[in-house]
Amino acid sequence: MSRFPGPRAIAAAWLHRQRRRILVALLLGVVAGIAAILPPTREFELRGIDYLLPVRQFAFGPLFPPSKSDAVVVAIDEQTYKTEPFSNTPKVAWTPYYGNVLNAVDAAGPKAIGLDMVLPTTLDRPELLLGYDRPFLLALRSAADHGHLVMGQTRLSGQLLAPYAGQVLAARGQDNVRMLNLYVDDDDVIRRYWRAFRDEGGGENLSFGAELARRAGAKIPAGDFIINYNTGPGDVPFYSMADLAACAEAGRTDYFRKAFAGKVVLFAETLDVEDRFRAAKHLDWHEAASARAAPARCILAADPARFAAAVERPSMPGVLIHAAAVNTLTKNIALRQASPPATFAVVALATAFLASAFLLLPPVTGAVLGIATLFVELVGSVLALKGLIAPPAISLLTTAIVAYTLIYAYRFVIEDREKRWVQHAFRHYLAPALVDRMMEDPDALKLGGDKRWITVMFTDIAGFTTISESLKDSPEKLIELMNCYLTLMSGVVARNDGYIDKYIGDAVMAIWGAPLAVEDAERKAVETALQCQEALAEFNRDVVGDYLPNGKLGTRIGVATGFAVAGNMGSTQRLNYTVTGDMVNLSARLEGANKEYGTSIMISELTAQAASEAYVLRRLDRLVVKGKTEPIAVFEVIGRRGEVADDVLARLAKFDEGLALHDARDFVAARRIFLALAPADPPSQVYAERCSAYSKTPPPADWQGEYVMTHK
Numbered sequence: 001m002s003r004f005p006g007p008r009a010i011a012a013a014w015l016h017r018q019r020r021r022i023l024v025a026l027l028l029g030v031v032a033g034i035a036a037i038l039p040p041t042r043e044f045e046l047r048g049i050d051y052l053l054p055v056r057q058f059a060f061g062p063l064f065p066p067s068k069s070d071a072v073v074v075a076i077d078e079q080t081y082k083t084e085p086f087s088n089t090p091k092v093a094w095t096p097y098y099g100n101v102l103n104a105v106d107a108a109g110p111k112a113i114g115l116d117m118v119l120p121t122t123l124d125r126p127e128l129l130l131g132y133d134r135p136f137l138l139a140l141r142s143a144a145d146h147g148h149l150v151m152g153q154t155r156l157s158g159q160l161l162a163p164y165a166g167q168v169l170a171a172r173g174q175d176n177v178r179m180l181n182l183y184v185d186d187d188d189v190i191r192r193y194w195r196a197f198r199d200e201g202g203g204e205n206l207s208f209g210a211e212l213a214r215r216a217g218a219k220i221p222a223g224d225f226i227i228n229y230n231t232g233p234g235d236v237p238f239y240s241m242a243d244l245a246a247c248a249e250a251g252r253t254d255y256f257r258k259a260f261a262g263k264v265v266l267f268a269e270t271l272d273v274e275d276r277f278r279a280a281k282h283l284d285w286h287e288a289a290s291a292r293a294a295p296a297r298c299i300l301a302a303d304p305a306r307f308a309a310a311v312e313r314p315s316m317p318g319v320l321i322h323a324a325a326v327n328t329l330t331k332n333i334a335l336r337q338a339s340p341p342a343t344f345a346v347v348a349l350a351t352a353f354l355a356s357a358f359l360l361l362p363p364v365t366g367a368v369l370g371i372a373t374l375f376v377e378l379v380g381s382v383l384a385l386k387g388l389i390a391p392p393a394i395s396l397l398t399t400a401i402v403a404y405t406l407i408y409a410y411r412f413v414i415e416d417r418e419k420r421w422v423q424h425a426f427r428h429y430l431a432p433a434l435v436d437r438m439m440e441d442p443d444a445l446k447l448g449g450d451k452r453w454i455t456v457m458f459t460d461i462a463g464f465t466t467i468s469e470s471l472k473d474s475p476e477k478l479i480e481l482m483n484c485y486l487t488l489m490s491g492v493v494a495r496n497d498g499y500i501d502k503y504i505g506d507a508v509m510a511i512w513g514a515p516l517a518v519e520d521a522e523r524k525a526v527e528t529a530l531q532c533q534e535a536l537a538e539f540n541r542d543v544v545g546d547y548l549p550n551g552k553l554g555t556r557i558g559v560a561t562g563f564a565v566a567g568n569m570g571s572t573q574r575l576n577y578t579v580t581g582d583m584v585n586l587s588a589r590l591e592g593a594n595k596e597y598g599t600s601i602m603i604s605e606l607t608a609q610a611a612s613e614a615y616v617l618r619r620l621d622r623l624v625v626k627g628k629t630e631p632i633a634v635f636e637v638i639g640r641r642g643e644v645a646d647d648v649l650a651r652l653a654k655f656d657e658g659l660a661l662h663d664a665r666d667f668v669a670a671r672r673i674f675l676a677l678a679p680a681d682p683p684s685q686v687y688a689e690r691c692s693a694y695s696k697t698p699p700p701a702d703w704q705g706e707y708v709m710t711h712k
Helices: 007-036 039-045 048-061 095-107 134-145 167-170 208-215 241-249 251-258 285-291 318-330 340-360 363-386 393-426 433-441 466-468 476-495 523-543 580-595 605-609 646-663 667-680 684-694
Strands: 071-076 112-116 151-154 159-161 175-178 196-198 204-206 239-240 263-268 274-278 315-317 448-460 499-506 507-512 554-570 575-581 601-604 616-626 631-641 706-708
Touching: 007 039, 007 285, 007 393, 039 095, 039 393, 039 667, 048 204, 048 363, 048 393, 071 241, 071 318, 095 112, 095 134, 095 241, 095 263, 112 208, 112 318, 112 523, 134 151, 134 167, 134 575, 151 208, 151 580, 167 208, 167 476, 175 204, 175 667, 196 208, 208 263, 208 318, 239 241, 241 251, 285 575, 340 363, 340 393, 363 393, 363 706, 448 466, 448 476, 448 523, 448 575, 466 476, 476 499, 476 507, 476 523, 507 523, 523 554, 523 601, 523 605, 523 616, 523 631, 554 605, 580 616, 580 631, 580 684, 601 605, 605 616, 605 631, 616 646, 646 684, 667 684
Parallel strands: 071 239, 071 263, 112 151, 112 263, 151 175, 554 601, 616 706
Antiparallel strands: 151 159, 196 204, 274 315, 448 507, 448 554, 499 507, 554 575, 601 631, 616 631
16 A cells, blocks of 8 residues: 555645644734733733834924924923032022022913922021021012912922922912822833822822913823823033023013023923933933933023933933923823734734735745745834824734744644645655646646647657667666666756656656746757756766666657647546647657657757747758658758857758758759768768659649658
């Protein structure tokens, strides 16, 4: 019993594999979708915003220009610390200067003023400088009375760090004090913002940024929200406290109105070492560029070279995060995560699609498709972010990588192992190209076929009977020699995109155009014939001497082109893919006809028409092969154009001249030409003898130059 699977078993295995592939792809998609909507995954998914923000900036630029920012910052910066009157005054004694700037800002008509700086101590004490803070306290009272003021406090390690009680009293009490604490994720990056904090009485108070946005007229969300950071240099305008102090001293109210009217103004320290955090925009944060993009100064010139940060760092002043939260609310651009159903659908479908493709494609092609898909997903994710949706970008990236790894591991360990076994078994009686097609198309296993335009080549060893006789005492040497020869011929055919249909003893039958279409099939078949002869010459020189010390192998080749029926032929138990038709028989007849003319390669007229531009051909005859009544033109392949010697071309021209005389029934003149060529040209010898016969016994009156073959 055969140990190889039959066609029906192969078809069943193929269908089973397709069903299993679909199931694997769907299962992987479902698992990926479920994993993407788990709470820990959704929490982790927020990190994708960090990477999408720079891409959004690259593709679309900032959400809005700095001039349209609703929040601006009054910065107690490095220049402030090094500029009079601040530089020679203890920081606790800066309150009068704060008061002057705060009054000027409040008078400019802002929507809200937030103090992102906590001053827990004061000189305004009976034992120190009673009344010293009066300008600052009056400024606080004025801003509070205008409904602008929000002071900040923070909780550190369980301890509340709040403004000095006198400041809170001047600001009209706790209603104007809010928590500054930021929403820090597990990786120490701030992507979200607290809406509110619980107070000791069980109620809640809006957070610092949310309260400022509310006073600016923004609608406050029901819960904590994802900050939609603007990007680009200087996206939140910075004003130096030192410059504003000088500006207020100079009475430049016009500058304050232009800078702060209708804005939410945040006072804060922006030093290089304090109150700094990593925000979601840390990959697009460039502190030096932002400093250079600051608004025009009022009095003091900016000096970025002197006061810029010592090193570029991914952290930024906390006030910028509060400002981003304010802009997010006032412009109603808060991000929201894709809903769990939408996340499940997108991740599951994308994963199932990639898994299906990876099950069909080779690894390199699969990788290219995977990268292309990831690019499409990146574009979609950036567009989603632009549309205020935080997409499941990390899940899409992760599942694509996992799908690629798992699918190709699965294919190698399970599916391709089975496929390799099936292909190996089936190739014992079908060509590799056909097996590959059958693995993908089980319908090809049905009996029957289709009409195709093909080119067929037959090769046969000249004098094989004599060779067999010479090796009759060493049959193993004969088999070894034949296997070497057939391997040589088969390799040439394969290199030129041919399909070995069968071996018939020492003969080889090769096809171009079935089972797979081949471009330029006629030329490739002729090239194969020439390469076979060239390879055989080397084979005779290097190998044959070990088997036939006094001989060598010769091969005759016939090539024909035309329509034939190609398909599986045989019984329901055993199929053989082959071709059949008149042109198949013709190629076999042309191979045998070489013996008549002493030639090596003979091709049909249709083959010659397609190959004549690349090869030197000569018409040998108008031949009526055995079993047929109509003549066909047949040609000998001489060589490739540009490689045939001039003397050979001259001899071919004389041969054509003699052939024309022969066809015109001038047999005497034709014979003279052929006799002159005969010593070096076997076909001329054939025609010289034929002309002699026709001179004695002329052909019939309706003869048109044809010759009838009486043997195969």
